[in-house]
Amino acid sequence: MSWLKNGFLDKKTEVVMFSSTAIALYGYDQGMMSLINTNQNYLSTMGISEEDPLVGVIVSVYYLGCAVGSILASWLGDRDGRKVSIFACLATTCLGNLLMFVSGLGFKQGAIVVMFVGRTIMGLGVGGIDAVIPVYSSELNEEGGRGKALAQEFQSNIFGLNMAFAINLFITIALGKQNQWAWRVPIIAMQVYPVLLLAFIYRLPESPRWFISQGQEDGARSSLDDLWGKDEGKEKFESLKSAHEEESDKTVHYHDMLRPSGSQFHPTMITVMGQVNQALTGYGAISVYGPQIFELLGFGVRNSEYLTLGNYVSYFFFMTFAWMYIDVVGRRILMVGGAFGISICFFILTLLGGLAMNSEKLGIPNLAVAVPGCVVLFIATATFGIGWLPEVWLIPTEIYPSTARAQGAAISVVVWGLANFAVTLLTPIGFNNLNYWLFLVFAVTNFFAAWWTWTYSPETGGRSFEENQVFFEDAKDHNTWRVSKINKGEYKGMPKGEKGGDEEGETAPLLGNDS
16 A cells, blocks of 8 residues: 555645636636537526627636636635635635536526526636645746646646536537526536545645745644655745745735736736737637537538637647647746647638638638638647646746735736637637637737737746746846847747756756656
8 A cells, every 4th residue: 555655645636636627617618608608408408599799708707706716816815825825716616617507407587696696606716726726836846847737737627627517518419409407417526526536635734835924834844744754845945935035024915916017917928918919819719619619611410519628638639749748848938839730720721711711602612621620729728728828827826926916816817818719719609600700810919929928027947946037037137028039039948958966946856857
């Protein structure tokens, strides 16, 4: 049983497994709503049609909840600890999910109101988790392994998406789109995630950094001993305490991050634009409205649903390349290359979408257009997973001082929530009015994302938190935000050569990167 104790029951392993499972909640909701949006019983119960703009509003209001939840969770995490905040978010997710499940169950009047309330409350919980977990994970991993750890957690996010869509699809095939349980069962099945996590959270250590920030040194020692043993735990305690004393007089408030004259305004703009550009890649629309996109390319309803599942499975496996390369080539190269790749894919999809819409008039067989379109969409999805899924969540946890890291993550989730609210709200309207021309819009926005990232976003991989903060200090000295103009473009790529010396302060990991 020693392998079990040293492996699956190792505290470092438990933290990674817990974080990965928690992140999967967000992916599950995306996969869940894809087919619910086309269930006839669901639409009838809500009193709307498939083309009704309220379909998009129900999906997108969840993201508003996420935006608010991230701020509340960040505040609670700073005040009462990471574990308390995570517990509250999981409980909130459970409540919101239950309200969604019972909406219209035995009644129709007011069903859509209950659904709105349920999705908003669930958004509060999931948004909070998305704000707290990346910070928790990055603080416990060294600079050479932060990207890999978070990318692996976001691969679990895609597992959640696959699980939700697969459950939804197979139940829909078995029961039909007229059956209420074809959309209620996938909703309630989501309870497995928060319930298991709530039952497991007591085993997690509280963040030693949080204990130290609260002056609770005994708690910090206990957590470090739990993770590392007494001897190594003592060494790490001294280095963390030293780092905290150096930063204790550098309290950061939201106005320092949001005002142009604020000390943390520059990293906040990097955070904001990262999430805006991720939304502009258009993948939020593809993940929620996947079946409708395959239909637009010329496939039938059932084949479109099968292909959507196939696209999600491919997405999951290609995420492996994200955690293989994110700490090798860096975040910046993957993001710029990813945006260019997705832009090219959307240009091609614009052409193929136009041919598909006019195939009869042009005498073109449906499959001659649909099959290449399917391949391109699979490529676009994989490219997004490698280049844009984990990176924009990782960077905000790497560029702020410890006194601002939680607020930075909260701002990241707020912008993500608002941006995806807009995209998921406007996408069905766009498809109903623009058809395949919406692909051209996303082609242009991806090109913009590539340009902005290359021009203004520094490479944060392979560097300690303090080293990344030096970039912003140097940017002030150079009076520019252009990465190529700061320190002769040093932050355009990963640091050259191997670093020597002992790791101290913010550089020192709390969790090793043994995997």
